[in-house]
Amino acid sequence: MPSLSSRANRSWWDGNADDYQVEHGHFLRDTGFVWCPEGLDEAEARLLGDVRGRRVLEIGCGAAQCARWLVTQGAEVAAFDISHRQLRHSQRIDLDTGVRVPVLQADAEALPFADGSFDLACSAFGALPFVADPVAVFREVRRVLQPGGRFVFSVSHPIRWAFPDDPGPRGLTSDRSYFDRSPYEERDEHGRLTYVEHHRTMADWVNLLVASGLSVTGLLEPEWPPGHERVWGGWSPLRGRHLPGTAIFSCANT
Template structure:
């Protein structure tokens, strides 16, 4: 059974997938692995290591751009998303590119995959900011990863929570406590929650990973690159010069 957060976010992404792909599709590329709005590209960063011949799971794949790039690198890929509409975009891009990514609709808190099924798992802003129980997700990831497997995921940097989600000067002044873990929610006119995003501090993320049995092997806080002028929501060159916008965790299933 889906949690309240999962139900709300499935509804939201089904309703906003079209606009999202129109706005961000060119930056993400139909066949590209972009970790974050700062533009960290897996082709250059190699955070997953060697992928050729490896069994890889993409978590919260959206239109499966990252998974599709992995296919071009010789990986054996499966991907899932909670949003049916996002997966329809994945099918559309498959037809356009001639590349096929096996996708399934699923909730990250309960993965429909066998134990030890994958060598690698990855998630570029997929699922984890939106789930009510990230520990359940991490335990599921550990279950489907073989011993020694690697898991890499990106999320909004926790420090952003203390600042307005504004790409301009207003976004440089903190207006709430970093330690306030109240989720951000949107509701419709009837009071039904239609969107939820959860905040965890940096310490929360590390503690959750340790509790799941995963080992934190690295943490990347990308700097805003020179010449990169694209604004994505609250991410911008102005804010990026002062505040980290993304945290990328590398983990091992030891």
């Protein structure tokens, strides 16, 4: 049964997918792999290595922009998201670009794929910030990866939790404890959970990965690049010069 977090976030993303794609679609590109609001592009970063001929799973794909780029690089790709409306945008982009990605609706805590189906898995801010049980996701990723397979994913940098989600000067002053793991929640007028985002410290992420059987092989904290002036929520050039906004973990199924 889906968790409360999954049910709330599925509904939230279904209701906000249109606005999200209008606001961020141009930056993400219909066929592009952008890891984070800092603009780190897989075409240059190559965190996944050479994907030609590799079987790749994108987790929490949204409109599958990243997966579509992987297809153009010769990968055999599958992608999923919890939001049906996001996947409708993926179908729209398929028609617009002529680059088709096979997508399905699924929960990251229970992947509908056979053991050892993929050589690589990736996620650019997909699913992991929104799930109550990341170990369940990591174990599922490990299950569907081949031995020696790799998993690379990006999430909000944990230090951001200690600061207001404000792109201006107010966002430079900590107003809560980094160690406060209370999730951020939104509720409707009846008290029903409508959105939730979970906080884990850097040590939490590493320990959860280790507990799942995955090995951490790399960690990247992208710096805000010169000339990049785009504001995305609490990400901005001002904050990016002072605080890391994104953490990208590279892992191996050893």
